[in-house]
Structure formats: structure tokens, C-alpha cells
Amino acid sequence: MVGAMVNRDGNGWTTCGQGHRHWGRFGAAGLLAFAPDDGQTCVLLQRRSWWGNHGGTWGPPGGARDSHESAVTAALREAEEECAMPADAVSVTGIFRDDHGGWSYQTVIASAPRPFPARAVSSETSQVSWVAAEDVAALDLHPGFAEQWPVLRAALQPMEFIVDAANVMGSRPDGWWRDRAGAARRLRDQLAVLAADGVPALPEEMRAPPLERWFPEFVLVVEGAARSVAATHAAGSRHTGARGTGSGDTGARDTGSADTGSGEAEQAGQPGGRIRVVAARGSGDDTIAELARDLPGRRLVVTADRELRGRCTAAGASVTGPGWLLRQL
């Protein structure tokens, strides 16, 4: 009963600090889903029904946020209600906040491995379509979305943080030399929390657009005595997978990939809370340099190793030191 009473309490008009009238008493949120399609990036947009606010314009599905909802929860709900987005279709990669003072619109940016089926299922929505990013500006856009589109477009990329476990562990004297596997587990668990909570600001050298929060995928590369954490991580994810609503790819997965020479385990966390542990079969540095070269989108390598930093930069990745990462934990 309590649930029913607070449900949809965000519906209503309010006035922001700049004197505009906005729908959504506690702010509003939308979902900007993107996916690769035929070599380009596409986004899922809906056209608003003619009778509604800014009728006939295109924008991401979205609407009023309820008092008990996070921006992510509200955005995913709206996309499901308006566009029939399937559950687990996307992984959240970032949140952009348009703050008007006393009212804000948060655009939740989320990646899908491929365009998923979507259709108009709400009376507020007349049409739903995957649109190539380069064609978006030519549409009759909702004015708020049109203003934010250049920043949002720059954020439509996967992002991976590749963490040199040995180097990061070595930079904090917490007794790691007595139990390398235990230290690697502690680091993994802290990164899992960070992956779920998101990162409020990136190192400057990444030159990324100004989002309120980023949800990169963390790739923890372990070697030597710390390698056992990869197997433990895979086994553990089977039991905690029920919580997962993110990438949906849970459980152990040994890629046996010849080119990275690594065993790999993946875990889906909550939306955006993604971390996988890669056990380097040979040199951790080689595995890290190969990941920095091969992963798509923005890559940040966390290490203080001078030679490795050079290899990763040459591969097109950004690099930062363990101090930056440890300050986020």
C-alpha cells in the first residue's frame, strides 16, 4: 500500500530557479540508449505525440522522476513504459545533468551491444526509431535535447578502466606482500563498489565531455600469486548474479583467447556496475598493453610503470597513476 501511495508522485508541474515551468516535481530523467549498427553509432529516440508538451518533436524517452527513484531507475522505467525497452537491454555508461537550479533533467546514457527491438507503447509516444548519430541534428528535436545533443553525442562511446593490479596494490602499504591474492580481492571489491556508484570526474587527460557521473567498465588485470582472484571472482558472480541488471553476461567465461593470452571472468553488477578480472597467463604488462590497444572506445590505464605507460599511450589509451584511482575508492 505504501508503494502505491508514493508511486508516480513525481507527476506534476514545478518552476525551476530560472523561472521555467517544468514537468516533474522532483526533476526528470531520460534514457539515451546507443548501439553500434553497420559501422555507425545509433541512438534510440521517440517522437512525442502531438497533444503533449512539445508535441511532434524527437528526443530520448523520459519523464518525471519519482521521489524514491534514482535517475537511472526513472530513465529505465520511462524507456520501458514508452518504448517497450526489454529488461537488461542496456548497460549504463554515464549521466549528464542539466541543472536549472531547483530542478534538473538527467540524461542517463546507456550502451547496448546492438539495436534492440523497440516500439511506441505509450499514448505520449507516436513513433520510436533507432537513428544514426549523424542524422539526429536534422530531426525536429525537443529544444532541451537539441541544446544538450553535442555534449551527449561526445559521450556515446564505451569506456574501460584497465587497472594494473600489481602496480596499484604496490602503491599502498596495506600488507599486500603477505597475501597478494587477498590484496587483489580487496582491490576488486573496492572497484566493484566504485563501478556501481560511478566516477564523478575523469582525469583531465581523457578530454571527455562534462558528465555528472561515468560508469566505465573496470578490467582488473592480475598476475602471479594474485591470479586466483579471477577464478574466485567468476565463481562468486554466479551466486550474486541475481542482482545483476546490467550487461547480463554473468558467470565464468574463459575466452581462451590466443591474442591476449588471458583467462577472463566477467560479472554483471547493477546497471553500470561492471567489473571483470583478467588473469594474465604471462606478463601482466603485455596483457594490459594488448587490452589498451584492442578494447573499443575510451580506455584509461591505471599504472605508474613508466615503460607500460608509454606502450599504452602509443596504443591510443589515456594513462593515470594509482593515486588517482585510490582517491576514488
Ligand SMILES: [Zn+2]
Ligand atoms: Zn528550467
